Amino acid sequence: MDKLKDKVIWVTGASSGIGKELAYQLSKRNCKLILSARRKEVLEKVKNQCSNPKDVKILPLDIIEFEKADSYVEIAIDLFGKVDIQINNAGVSQRSLIAETDFSVYKTIMDIDYLGTVALSKAILPHFMLNNAGHYVVVSSLMGKFSSPYRSGYCGAKHALHGFFDAMRMEHEKHGVRVTMVCPGFVNTNIAKSALTGDGTLQESNDSATQNGLSTTNFCNKMITAIKKEKFEVYIGGKEVKGVFIKRFFPKLLHKLVLKSQVR
Numbered sequence: 001m002d003k004l005k006d007k008v009i010w011v012t013g014a015s016s017g018i019g020k021e022l023a024y025q026l027s028k029r030n031c032k033l034i035l036s037a038r039r040k041e042v043l044e045k046v047k048n049q050c051s052n053p054k055d056v057k058i059l060p061l062d063i064i065e066f067e068k069a070d071s072y073v074e075i076a077i078d079l080f081g082k083v084d085i086q087i088n089n090a091g092v093s094q095r096s097l098i099a100e101t102d103f104s105v106y107k108t109i110m111d112i113d114y115l116g117t118v119a120l121s122k123a124i125l126p127h128f129m130l131n132n133a134g135h136y137v138v139v140s141s142l143m144g145k146f147s148s149p150y151r152s153g154y155c156g157a158k159h160a161l162h163g164f165f166d167a168m169r170m171e172h173e174k175h176g177v178r179v180t181m182v183c184p185g186f187v188n189t190n191i192a193k194s195a196l197t198g199d200g201t202l203q204e205s206n207d208s209a210t211q212n213g214l215s216t217t218n219f220c221n222k223m224i225t226a227i228k229k230e231k232f233e234v235y236i237g238g239k240e241v242k243g244v245f246i247k248r249f250f251p252k253l254l255h256k257l258v259l260k261s262q263v264r
C-alpha cells in the first residue's frame, strides 16, 4: 500500500512549477491536499486538474504575511482535521550581481524564501507535537549547499533553511517530527522568469540551464520517493548535483568549476 495514501499534505507554492506537479502526483496517490499560493483563481485551476478534486482544498496566502501564520495554520488544520506533511515549496530566485542589488531585494528574498517558511513551520509545530507526528518537507536548492554568481541573496536564504531545519530535526525528533530537505538542481519551471533583478523587478525571461533541466514530472517523482523514505536530505538534478560533494571535499575546485560554467 502507498505510504502516502490518505495523508493530509499541505503544499505551498502550488500554483506553478514543482508545487503544481506535486499536487497532480500526490492527488493520483489519493492524498488529501491543501494547496497554497497567492492567487486563488490559479489554485482553483490546479485543484480542478487534480485526479481527485474533492480531496483538494485551497488556502490562498502570501507567505510574507508572517503575522497571519497562526491563523493560516488553524484554517489548514480545520480543512481535513489535521495536517500530516507540510511541503514548504514557495520561493523566488534572483539574477543580479551583488554590486547591482538593492538591499531591499535581499530583504524580500529572505522574507519569502526563509522567514515565510520559518513562520508557517513554527506555527504548525504545536500541532505536530500534539499528534506526536509530523513531517516538514523543505524545498531548498543546490544553492542551499554551494553558491553561484547572480544569486547571492537566494543562496543566503536557501543556506539559512538548512541551519533552521537541521536544528528543528534535532529538537523535535523525540516528538515524532521528521524533516526532509530537498535540494533541486535545474528543473524546467518558470523560476528564472520570476527571479528578482537588482532593482526588485522580475527577470521575465527564462534561462537555458533551467529550461534544459529535469522535467517537473521526473523531479517530483524522485522527490516523492525521498518523502516516503523520510530522507534527511536529497539532491535531485543532473550533473550539477556533483557540486555538493566537490564543495565538501575540494572547495577551491568547485569555485573554479562554477565560474567556468558561467551559468547566469
Ligand SMILES: NC(=O)c1ccc[n+]([C@@H]2O[C@H](COP(=O)([O-])OP(=O)(O)OC[C@H]3O[C@@H](n4cnc5c(N)ncnc54)[C@H](O)[C@@H]3O)[C@@H](O)[C@H]2O)c1
Pocket (backbone or CB within 6 Å): 012, 013, 014, 015, 016, 017, 018, 019, 036, 037, 038, 061, 062, 063, 064, 089, 090, 091, 092, 093, 112, 139, 140, 141, 142, 183, 184, 185, 186, 187, 188, 189, 190, 191, 194, 210, 213
Ligand atoms: N526550478 C528550479 O530549477 C529550482 C531549483 C532549485 C530550487 N528550486 C525551488 O523550488 C521551489 C519551487 O520553485 P519552481 O521552480 O516551481 O518555481 P515557480 O516560480 O514555478 O514556483 C514558485 C511558487 O512559489 C510561489 N510564491 C512565490 N512567492 C510567494 C509568496 N510571497 N507567497 C506565497 N507563494 C509564493 C509562486 O506563486 C509559485 O507557486 C522554490 O522554492 C525554488 O527556490 C527550484
